[in-house]
Amino acid sequence: MAGVLIIGSTGSIGENTLKVLEQHAEEFSVAGLSAHSRWQRLVEQALAYKPQFVHISEEHFDRVKEALSGSGIEVLCGWRELVEAPARPEVEVLVSAIVGVRGLEPLLTGIRHKRRVCFANKEPLVSAGELVMREAAASGCILLPIDSEHSAILQCIQGEAHEDLRRVILTASGGPFRLASRVEFLGAGLEQALKHPTWSMGAKITIDSATMMNKGLEIIEACWLYRLPEISVGVLLHPQSIVHSMVEFRDGSVKAQLGLPDMRIPIQYALSWPRRLELEMPVPDWAAMGALEFAEPDTDKFRSLTIARECSRLGGAYACVMNAANEAAVARFLEGGMPLGRILELVEDELAAYSGQHKSLEELIELSEDIQHRVRSRTS
Numbered sequence: 001m002a003g004v005l006i007i008g009s010t011g012s013i014g015e016n017t018l019k020v021l022e023q024h025a026e027e028f029s030v031a032g033l034s035a036h037s038r039w040q041r042l043v044e045q046a047l048a049y050k051p052q053f054v055h056i057s058e059e060h061f062d063r064v065k066e067a068l069s070g071s072g073i074e075v076l077c078g079w080r081e082l083v084e085a086p087a088r089p090e091v092e093v094l095v096s097a098i099v100g101v102r103g104l105e106p107l108l109t110g111i112r113h114k115r116r117v118c119f120a121n122k123e124p125l126v127s128a129g130e131l132v133m134r135e136a137a138a139s140g141c142i143l144l145p146i147d148s149e150h151s152a153i154l155q156c157i158q159g160e161a162h163e164d165l166r167r168v169i170l171t172a173s174g175g176p177f178r179l180a181s182r183v184e185f186l187g188a189g190l191e192q193a194l195k196h197p198t199w200s201m202g203a204k205i206t207i208d209s210a211t212m213m214n215k216g217l218e219i220i221e222a223c224w225l226y227r228l229p230e231i232s233v234g235v236l237l238h239p240q241s242i243v244h245s246m247v248e249f250r251d252g253s254v255k256a257q258l259g260l261p262d263m264r265i266p267i268q269y270a271l272s273w274p275r276r277l278e279l280e281m282p283v284p285d286w287a288a289m290g291a292l293e294f295a296e297p298d299t300d301k302f303r304s305l306t307i308a309r310e311c312s313r314l315g316g317a318y319a320c321v322m323n324a325a326n327e328a329a330v331a332r333f334l335e336g337g338m339p340l341g342r343i344l345e346l347v348e349d350e351l352a353a354y355s356g357q358h359k360s361l362e363e364l365i366e367l368s369e370d371i372q373h374r375v376r377s378r379t380s
């Protein structure tokens with residue numbers, strides 16, 4: 001049985017991962033769970049899944065320690081403990097389901113210790129893609145995407161040669177503002193932006209989907225993961241969220257992966273790759289569904305797509321700047337009282353002001369923190 005550590009276990013991906021693991025108790029055991037603020041839920045999970053250890057933020061440590069006293073479950077807190085958790089001997093699989101670039105260091109620990117790294121948390125790859133891919137190549141670690149589009153691509157390229165790939169196409173639901181005018185989109189408030197039409201997800205990625213910055217992040221994620229230039233990563237709006245992405249090959253053949261929009265499918269695929277395991281999941285009702293639609297996104301409205309492509313072309317730390325500014329701007333937007341379009345302005349301002357050469361892990365972390373701090377102070 002493979003011991004699984006989930007960082008971000010109380011979130012949307014974390015909870016879905018536990019549902020998948022529950023169906024495969026003969027293959028996987030829960031080695032560790034980590035959460036930030038929802039400590040009661042972490043305690044419930046710990047009592048249900050009996051991991052060797054849990055990790056919680058310092059603020060809630062005493063409460064969790066008390067609630068789990070006598071359970072035999074070790075309770076950890078502190079940032080270094082979280083960063084080092086993937087190196088513990090009971091951990092064979094790391095599921096990275098934390099939000100934001102903050103997940104970079106624990107991810108790198110998993111990579112350096114050659115764990116099976118299943119990552120939903122895309123911000124580290126966007127911010128430090130060169131470094132992450134270099135470390136993964138050096139350790140020989142397998143990096144498996146949970147993001148549904150990247151999982152779809154992985155499923156399509158099984159048995160294919162890299163030189164036969166012509167292009168990949170990421171599908172995007174278009175979020176709640178797919179049909180809105182540019183003005184409506186830019187002026188939208190929190191309540192409208194949180195209404196995602198097809199996927200149920202955490203707050204940050206739901207806002208990223210509304211601005212389509214999520215697709216921007218995913219373009220960069222795909223470039224690193226599948227060694228493609230930005231121009232070879234297309235985006236199509238597909239409001240039904242049934243086709244999760246497509247791959248075009250050099251002979252004009254196209255493969256796509258389809259299924260219901262349920263994250264348990266890509267989570268399980270990352271855990272079991274290259275095998276498939278049983279999952280109690282219906283397939284789409286094709287005849288009842290009607291048409292599947294595809295359209296080009298309006299990049300005047302969704303300019304996050306253009307911003308992300310530009311960052312990918314420029315290379316260096318531009319994507320790190322874009323991500324950090326977006327994280328801080330989204331956090332501020334989630335507090336209410338700010339129009340959605342302001343997020344994009346804040347990102348563009350930070351990019352226009354940037355002209356540095358940040359490369360090392362320490363430099364990229366510091367850059368992310370500085371940018372987040374500056375955006376916070378500009379919006380407070």
Ligand code: NAD
Pocket residue numbers: 007008009010011012013014034035036037038096097098099100102120121122123146147148199200201202203204205263
């Ligand atoms: P979420 O907000 O639902 O959950 C986040 C989890 O991370 C929680 O368990 C929280 O306790 C933990 N966390 C947050 N900040 C932390 C901190 N500072 N220290 C330690 N733990 C912290 O988020 P989510 O929707 O599950 O998304 C997680 C990641 O997966 C994101 O990077 C997102 O972009 C990516 N992703 C999510 C989905 C989805 O369907 N939800 C799909 C694709 C990719």
Ligand code: MG
Pocket residue numbers: 147148149218
């Ligand atoms: Mg996705």
